[in-house]
Amino acid sequence: xxxxxxxxxxxxxxxxxxxxxxxxxxxxxxxxxxxxxxxxxxxxxxxxxxxxxxxxxxxxxxxxxxxxxxxxxxxxxxxxxxxxxxxxxxxxxxxxxxxxxxxxxxxxxxxxxxxxxxxxxxxxxxxxxxxxxxxxxxxxxxxxxxxxxxxxxxxxxxxxxxxxxxxxxxxxxxxxxxxxxxxxxxxxxxxxxxxxxxxxxxxxxxxxxxxxxxxxxxxxxxxxxxxxxxxxxxxxxxxxxxxxxxxxxxxxxxxxxxxxxxxxxxxxxxxxxxxxxxxxxxxxxxxxxxxxxxxxxxxxxxxxxxxxxxxxxxxxxxxxxxxxxxxxxxxxxxxxxxxxxxxxxxxxxxxxxxxxxxxxxxxxxxxxxxxxxxxxxxxxxxxxxxxxxxxxxxxxxxxxxxxxxxxxxxxxxxxxxxxxxxxxxxxxxxxxxxxxxxxxxxxxxxxxxxxxxxx
Numbered sequence: 001x002x003x004x005x006x007x008x009x010x011x012x013x014x015x016x017x018x019x020x021x022x023x024x025x026x027x028x029x030x031x032x033x034x035x036x037x038x039x040x041x042x043x044x045x046x047x048x049x050x051x052x053x054x055x056x057x058x059x060x061x062x063x064x065x066x067x068x069x070x071x072x073x074x075x076x077x078x079x080x081x082x083x084x085x086x087x088x089x090x091x092x093x094x095x096x097x098x099x100x101x102x103x104x105x106x107x108x109x110x111x112x113x114x115x116x117x118x119x120x121x122x123x124x125x126x127x128x129x130x131x132x133x134x135x136x137x138x139x140x141x142x143x144x145x146x147x148x149x150x151x152x153x154x155x156x157x158x159x160x161x162x163x164x165x166x167x168x169x170x171x172x173x174x175x176x177x178x179x180x181x182x183x184x185x186x187x188x189x190x191x192x193x194x195x196x197x198x199x200x201x202x203x204x205x206x207x208x209x210x211x212x213x214x215x216x217x218x219x220x221x222x223x224x225x226x227x228x229x230x231x232x233x234x235x236x237x238x239x240x241x242x243x244x245x246x247x248x249x250x251x252x253x254x255x256x257x258x259x260x261x262x263x264x265x266x267x268x269x270x271x272x273x274x275x276x277x278x279x280x281x282x283x284x285x286x287x288x289x290x291x292x293x294x295x296x297x298x299x300x301x302x303x304x305x306x307x308x309x310x311x312x313x314x315x316x317x318x319x320x321x322x323x324x325x326x327x328x329x330x331x332x333x334x335x336x337x338x339x340x341x342x343x344x345x346x347x348x349x350x351x352x353x354x355x356x357x358x359x360x361x362x363x364x365x366x367x368x369x370x371x372x373x374x375x376x377x378x379x380x381x382x383x384x385x386x387x388x389x390x391x392x393x394x395x396x397x398x399x400x401x402x403x404x405x406x407x408x409x410x411x412x413x414x415x416x417x418x419x420x421x422x423x424x425x426x427x428x429x430x431x432x433x434x435x436x437x438x439x440x441x442x443x444x445x446x447x448x449x450x451x452x453x454x455x
Contacts, residue, residue: 040083040097042296045109046119047201048080048228049246050284051100054148054316055119059084059096061312062303068094080226096296101226102199107132110289116297118287121150121201121246122208136290139363145286146364147304149319150246151268152206152280155232155253157239162186164257164265167279167437170210173242176219181240193222194235194243202228205282206244213440244280247273248317261437264333271326273319274349276446277435283364284318305367321368323375324349325454335432338389345387345453348372352412352450356441359411369412372452373419379454383422387453388412393444394431401430405448412450424455 044055056073063071068086076082080100088094099105099115106118107128129138136143154165162185165173172178174193181188195218196203211217225231228249235241236253243253247268257265260279272278288301303309310320325346330339350372352365361369376382390409395401406428413426436443 038085038093038095040095042096042117042294042300043109043115044096044098044106044117044119044286044300045115046100046106046117047103047121047284048100048196048226049121049150049200049202049249050119050147050286051080051082051098052228053248054284054313054318055098055100056082056084057312057316058147058300058304058309059098061308062300063094065303065308066299102197103201103204104199106287110135110287116289116292116294117300118285120285120287121282122204123283123285124287132289138287138289140290141363141366142290143288144363145288145301145305146283146321146367147286147301147309148284148313149273149276149321150248150282150284151273151278151319152202152209152244152282153247153250153253153255153268154258154280155235155243155245155250155255157236157241158252158254159239160186160188160254162256164259166265167210167258167260168214170258171214171216174206174211174218174222175216176221177216188240190240191242192238192240193219194231194238194241195222195224196228196231196244197224197226200226202244202246205280209280209282209442210244213437213442247319260435261439261443262434263436266435270319271349274321274324275347275351275451276353276449277351279436321350321364321371323368323371325375325379333433335429337427338429338433341387341389341453345455348375348452348454350452352408352452353445354408354411354448356445359408361411361415365412369415369419373416373421376421376454381454382420384424385455386416386421386423387425387427387455388423389451389453390426390428391433391447391449391451392428392431393434393438393447398430402428404428405430408448409450412452 060071063086068088071086073084082098084096086094103120103122106120109115110118111131124138132138169184228245231243232245232249232251232253235243255268257267258279259265266272266278268278273281288297310322314320326349328342328347330342350368353362355362388409390405392401392405409426434447436446438444
């Protein structure tokens with residue numbers, strides 16, 4: 001008969017057995033169960049327009065350029081959140097988290113320190129600049145990064161016969177003052193409204209360019225959406241529906257042409273959005289704190305501006321800032337000299353614009369100088385081929401409007417001439433050929449522009 005162990009030996013063996021079992025469990029379980037969670041090297045918060053597809057695609061492209069492997073994109077812990085992950089040369093996992101809950105949330109997250117980059121589909125507001133002043137000047141060239149162009153598409157059910165609307169009509173429709181399609185030449189009875197939610201930069205842009213510009217507010221009857229795709233699909237299935245959406249999210253809906261003020265009705269085409277002539281064109285931004293020490297944030301900004309990053313912008317349905325020469329068809333509405341220019345030369349797909357109330361080129365224009373120079377050098381157009389045409393808003397004295405528009409063109413000439421560009425002609429056409437209404441400052445700023453043409 002086996003000898004019974006003393007009480008103290010029983011206790012010792014029990015303790016040893018527990019340690020053995022615990023060791024076996026730790027050895028047998030996968031490392032991922034007991035390892036600390038991998039913290040993201042970069043957090044991006046903000047616009048759904050950017051965060052749904054473009055943001056993850058740009059991060060993935062950056063990872064590929066950095067030589068990471070096993071790159072994947074997966075859903076995050078909440079709706080409209082994603083994780084992009086890959087492994088570096090040492091086999092360590094690298095993660096970037098993207099939360100797409102609306103442009104305004106990005107600036108709030110910068111303020112409370114829960115993000116390193118804010119993605120926005122509208123410019124930063126003065127109040128947000130002030131709230132973030134401890135992090136630097138968010139309107140500076142270093143902070144405000146325009147990564148793509150987009151156009152707000154006004155979408156209808158594919159069977160709706162209307163092909164164009166004015167911004168005045170749009171304001172009346174979305175304010176609930178125009179309630180039936182028959183009032184604007186359509187058919188089908190009552191109009192049903194679809195809009196993005198209050199956190200959305202898409203909604204902020206529509207509110208600023210359409211509603212506020214006409215002294216209106218959004219009707220309470222509008223159905224609100226956080227998701228661009230869900231809104232677009234709902235409109236495409238509703239014979240009475242109308243909505244607004246970023247260009248890549250038109251999907252199965254029908255986009256109509258838009259006129260603002262005295263401008264001609266323009267479709268949301270690639271060229272018209274690239275030049276920002278389309279009345280509802282807009283810029284897409286990444287905002288980087290000037291004091292940021294996050295190397296991944298700075299690298300993503302650099303990558304997004306690079307030719308490879310801009311190719312990804314185009315692949316995802318947005319408008320890249322790559323400069324191209326396009327043929328413009330002359331028409332009777334053009335001034336004679338401009339019509340002759342259009343018949344003989346090509347227009348570059350970029351307009352130079354200026355800071356508000358200033359003769360200084362804005363942040364996009366400063367980067368476009370490099371892009372235009374790259375095009376001119378690459379195509380042998382540095383000497384005697386370039387025509388700059390300036391435009392502006394109306395003045396009491398038409399001669400003053402013409403002079404100011406030419407001075408704007410001279411500002412661009414000075415910057416390009418420093419890099420060796422020789423010009424064929426510098427012209428100022430005053431307030432002719434407006435691309436927006438002149439009733440508000442936003443429209444006047446769009447009309448103050450400089451076009452680039454090449455022979």
